[in-house]
Amino acid sequence: TGRSGDDSFTSSDVSGAATWTAADEIDGKAGNDTFTVTRTAALTVPVASKVTNVETVNLISTADITANATTWAETTALNTYSVGGATLTAAATTAVAESDSNQGAGAIAVDGGSSVNVAATAQTTGTINVGANTAAAGAVTVTSSGKYADGTSNTVGAITVKGGTTVTVTQTTGITAAQTAAAVTDTTNFTQTMSAVTVTGNASTTAVTV
Numbered sequence: 001t002g003r004s005g006d007d008s009f010t011s012s013d014v015s016g017a018a019t020w021t022a023a024d025e026i027d028g029k030a031g032n033d034t035f036t037v038t039r040t041a042a043l044t045v046p047v048a049s050k051v052t053n054v055e056t057v058n059l060i061s062t063a064d065i066t067a068n069a070t071t072w073a074e075t076t077a078l079n080t081y082s083v084g085g086a087t088l089t090a091a092a093t094t095a096v097a098e099s100d101s102n103q104g105a106g107a108i109a110v111d112g113g114s115s116v117n118v119a120a121t122a123q124t125t126g127t128i129n130v131g132a133n134t135a136a137a138g139a140v141t142v143t144s145s146g147k148y149a150d151g152t153s154n155t156v157g158a159i160t161v162k163g164g165t166t167v168t169v170t171q172t173t174g175i176t177a178a179q180t181a182a183a184v185t186d187t188t189n190f191t192q193t194m195s196a197v198t199v200t201g202n203a204s205t206t207a208v209t210v
Helices: 177-186
Strands: 008-012 025-027 034-039 050-052 056-061 065-068 077-082 086-090 095-100 108-112 115-123 128-130 140-146 159-162 166-172 197-200 207-209
Touching: 056 065, 065 077, 077 086, 086 095, 095 108, 108 115, 115 128, 128 140, 140 159, 159 166, 166 197
Parallel strands: 008 034, 025 050, 034 056, 056 077, 065 086, 077 095, 086 108, 095 115, 108 128, 115 140, 128 159, 140 166, 159 197, 166 207
Antiparallel strands: none
């Protein structure tokens, strides 16, 4: 339980085990509070846990992250840092920022949020899906870079966005300079096909940039 000022709560693994566990309650009380959870395994919000009066929540994992933050009263920012995918749900008052440093074949799915920002690196066949069940109340930004595997043709997983006031999707191939040089010298003709991008606007959508 926090105090009247700005409080910082942290949770990290002890001997490989999570310290944020079932039925834990985090209450920041007054002030501008932060709760940071760090795991060296998949991170899932514990059953029956509560987060109240905490303005910023940071979830950091060396694997995938699963979090439903719709009941976290007063949380205005949910920042997640995953490897291999994430499944996130937030209230319309919570800005969601998901960063995946090595998405690969993992799926990233985000529902809700006052805004949504997804940044994925090394995307292979994994998909990115924003607003499939609940659209973001504000802007949606998706930035992804692929990962090219030499010796075969590659197709990067689909990107799908539903809703959002504005939607911006930016992609890069992820092909390195060394891979480009090698393709010239070994005369191969393999290809990198970027994501199929589908954006479906709603009544709030005013602009789409892909």
